[in-house]
Amino acid sequence: MELQSMIKSQMVEACLVMISDKPLTRAKRHYQAHFMANAIFGTLQYYLTLDYDRPSQEVAAIIAELVAKLNIL
Numbered sequence: 001m002e003l004q005s006m007i008k009s010q011m012v013e014a015c016l017v018m019i020s021d022k023p024l025t026r027a028k029r030h031y032q033a034h035f036m037a038n039a040i041f042g043t044l045q046y047y048l049t050l051d052y053d054r055p056s057q058e059v060a061a062i063i064a065e066l067v068a069k070l071n072i073l
Helices: 002-018 026-049 056-070
Strands: none
Touching (some): 002 026, 026 056
């Protein structure tokens, strides 16, 4: 669980950088960054549980598409 927390923390920091130019309050920016980091992390966890081999580029493309459609990063 410590590794998971470390990865999520780094993902939150990356999301904060990506949304730093959005006109949000500090609190909303942090909630949004945590939301996105957890969504991405959960999607990656799901990908890793699948029983069939899929290229990692596929899950990366899916995550990028979802983020773009939500327009929150």
